[in-house]
Amino acid sequence: MQSLQQKASEWSGVSTSDAFAIDETNLFELLGLQTFVTLSTNFYNRVYDDDEEWFRSIFANSKKEDAIQNQYEFFVQRMGGPPLYSQRKGHPALIGRHRPFPVTHRAAERWLHHMQQALDSVPEIDADSKIKMMNFFRHTAFFLVTGDELKNQNQGVPCKHGANKPAAV
Amino acid sequence: MQSLQQKASEWSGVSTSDAFAIDETNLFELLGLQTFVTLSTNFYNRVYDDDEEWFRSIFANSKKEDAIQNQYEFFVQRMGGPPLYSQRKGHPALIGRHRPFPVTHRAAERWLHHMQQALDSVPEIDADSKIKMMNFFRHTAFFLVTGDELKNQNQGVPCKHGANKPAAV
Numbered sequence: 001m002q003s004l005q006q007k008a009s010e011w012s013g014v015s016t017s018d019a020f021a022i023d024e025t026n027l028f029e030l031l032g033l034q035t036f037v038t039l040s041t042n043f044y045n046r047v048y049d050d051d052e053e054w055f056r057s058i059f060a061n062s063k064k065e066d067a068i069q070n071q072y073e074f075f076v077q078r079m080g081g082p083p084l085y086s087q088r089k090g091h092p093a094l095i096g097r098h099r100p101f102p103v104t105h106r107a108a109e110r111w112l113h114h115m116q117q118a119l120d121s122v123p124e125i126d127a128d129s130k131i132k133m134m135n136f137f138r139h140t141a142f143f144l145v146t147g148d149e150l151k152n153q154n155q156g157v158p159c160k161h162g163a164n165k166p167a168a169v
Numbered sequence: 170m171q172s173l174q175q176k177a178s179e180w181s182g183v184s185t186s187d188a189f190a191i192d193e194t195n196l197f198e199l200l201g202l203q204t205f206v207t208l209s210t211n212f213y214n215r216v217y218d219d220d221e222e223w224f225r226s227i228f229a230n231s232k233k234e235d236a237i238q239n240q241y242e243f244f245v246q247r248m249g250g251p252p253l254y255s256q257r258k259g260h261p262a263l264i265g266r267h268r269p270f271p272v273t274h275r276a277a278e279r280w281l282h283h284m285q286q287a288l289d290s291v292p293e294i295d296a297d298s299k300i301k302m303m304n305f306f307r308h309t310a311f312f313l314v315t316g317d318e319l320k321n322q323n324q325g326v327p328c329k330h331g332a333n334k335p336a337a338v
Binding site for chain 2: 003004005008016017019020023082083086087088089090091092093094095096097099139140143147150
């Protein structure tokens with residue numbers, strides 16, 4: 001059986017070593033806190049204003065300010081800065097915490113589309129950092145698609161008479 | 170609804186801030202790689218040799234050497250050292266990766282029992298580091314119990330005629 005990270009690499013086209021090239025330099029020291037705050041603010045401004053209702057609706061139960069804070073605190077922690085996320089919320093547990101959301105291939109691509117635009121809108125992020133970050137984001141997005149598929153495995157518990165369809169049927 | 174980390178704190182008796190006091194000092198620099206290797210080796214020697222068959226059997230499909238390496242690489246990465254785990258395997262994704270295992274309250278307590286013994290068998294670990302590490306381990310163990318319970322929520326998909334019982338029924 002393929003591991004989570006093997007599937008993530010296959011689907012994203014980004015190897016684990018390229019994805020974690022973010023660890024070769026300290027991106028937090030290079031870019032500073034404000035750059036991460038700006039990036040996440042630009043990203044979620046796009047997401048919450050997305051023309052595609054199916055994608056926007058994934059975030060409908062979260063407050064935009066919370067989504068921004070969760071994201072930049074995780075990025076700061078993961079890219080060499082202080083462990084802001086864990087101090088407030090504990091383990092990132094990316095797969096576990098994305099469990100409520102339908103992280104499909106299509107949703108991953110839409111997320112990445114907005115993130116690419118958000119990165120391009122922050123001039124403080126140099127070209128090399130941008131490539132490293134996009135590789136990390138792309139691998140991570142598809143890692144979460146892999147994680148999302150684990151949920152469906154459980155729903156395959158055999159039900160007779162097609163009774164595991166939604167209750168409305 | 171309680172968050173994952175709130176439940177973990179309630180069940181473990183360890184607050185998020187006590188659990189992540191491991192970030193106040195760089196435990197990797199203080200203790201060194203070999204100490205972590207020794208700790209994980211002592212831990213899994215106990216686990217794979219446990220008298221309690223129900224607990225030992227949780228690990229039956231993993232090779233002991235792999236379990237040791239996964240564990241010390243994660244500890245090293247999380248406690249201030251190089252990102253050995255992510256370079257090899259990607260995101261820790263603690264809840265997602267523990268999904269195959271039945272992480273019950275009883276299993277968490279047994280894991281912690283062995284970890285306390287393993288910590289006590291490594292003289293290089295000073296008393297203050299030991300307290301910080303045990304708080305982190307205790308909170309994390311119950312964070313994973315919380316994550317394990319999420320699995321069961323999915324199995325509650327309504328099936329008519331009691332048909333979501335195991336196929337043998």
